[in-house]
Amino acid sequence: MAITIQQIKELRSATAAGMGACKEALTATNGDMAEAVKYLREKGLAVAAKRVDKESKQGIIALAVAPDKKSMALAEVNCETDFVAKTEAFIKFVDEAAQTALAGKDIATTLEDDYKMLLTKTGENVKIRRSERYVLEGTGVLSGYIHMGGKIGVMVELATPCEKCAASPELAEAAHMICLQIAANAPKYINPEDVPQAEIDAELEIKLNALKEQKGKLPPEQALVGIKKGMAAKYCTQICLMKQDYVADGDLTVEKYLAGVSKNLGGAPITVKRFVRMQLGA
Template identity: 40%
Template sequence: MAITAAMVKELREMTGAGMMDCKKALTETDGDMDKAVEFLREKGLAKAQKKANRIAAEGIVVDVVAEDGKSAVAVEVNSETDFVAKNEKFRNYVKTVADQALTTEAADIDAFLAEKWHLDESKTVAEELAAQIAVIGENLKIRRFQQVKEENGFVASYIHAGGKIGVLVDVVTDVVNDEVKEMAKNVAMQVAALKPLYTSRDEISADYIAHEKEILLAQIKNDPKESAKPEKVIEGMINGRVNKELKEICLLDQVYVKAEDGKQSVKAYVDSVAKAAGANITIKGFVRFETGEGLEKKNEDFAAEVAKQMNA
């Protein structure tokens, strides 16, 4: 039977399921509307889609590192409440998502969701997500993942506050021992705590530096006292302020949080460990995921929400 747009629209209005899910349901049931509804319910899609407009800004970040340490992935999966984020069933599910993300060849979330679910290839990752939503009773979202691979060293992992922040650090090294691994974990903790934007100054474009200098120059011109200073002094002030900013946003330029003198940079710390180990070590990059970062969080009175549901 030919599936028309009108049929898909009708099923979507009846169930709240997605357009492609409705088309698939009608195709599988040869256009039988009642059976299509049952198909969506069995897959958990109808119930899941009704929750899709709820804000999922809690959740956890999970890191998975391959046994040889040469590859790793960070995955963020969101839930509506912190209560669910702490639930063992939810956490176990996120771990299975991360296990699949470690070896996926998907380039983005949409492609990942369309993959066959590695624990049951009769369904996709998206269908398994919908099933979990139906069981857990909250909107869930696989928000993002990022893989890191390093053949000439290893990938270090650090999870902060039970999954609120997840960090991966790409370490290039010709020596891997306990001291080097401890250094890598300390650097990962630095990333979690001080939230750098770049690994080193080499990653920052000349255009960015020029733009920052333009802003600083404008600020100086708007200050009568500073604008009256000689041009060379103003130039030195601008360069000094740019350098200060770079020391805050570049990992290797940051002051190492565990430095005994409060002055040692992360690069100096890494170099000291490399020297002691007789190794060549480079921090090549990092990934930092913070749960709910950039998402709008729902701020509702819990008692009022319960009362609203009871009176519905």
């Protein structure tokens, strides 16, 4: 019988085995899920199959950076205990996972044998949770940062039309500071215009319901226009990177900080093109 990608995903979710191993097991057992689990256990993945009921909330996020700094990748691998997360074998595997992601390869497939060995060695339900790879697009700079010993990982890309500026240590430092900002304040978007209107409406509904609960009733509709506008603006300052207070200088926003960097580099515009923030288990 033909094995579907959905069957493979279900078996992988149940056992934490690699995609290739799951396809092999399902093919060998004619798609029988229970027999496929048994097959994987017999092939050396017994630990994962036995411990699928255990939650994997610990682990590490690792960063890999290309020598030319024009590409980088984050990888998160989870385990059950902080003890295992600190072992040499686990740390090595997560580093290899990040390097594999940097090379643009699938972690589960490429490191399948190493993964099996790690399961046997640790005796825990280890999960390759996610990865992200950035390759510099156009003129600019990439920066990455690992916070709290692998609990938080960040990558950011700053863009500028000025090639000289892109190669400057000042822009590299600015990108690093933006990484620190993202790690500390966890923005969801770059600019207010990036926030979906549905998300703003949902937040306003919560705020207005709270206001009604507090006051007993809502202000007149004419007054609500200004109130809603203020609530929306405040919400955006919390979740939008450029509107957040700059962590290294509370008198500035991130937007004003980058404007200052731009001025020091001769006025070439600097924009945050994209960013990603991973938090362990979140």
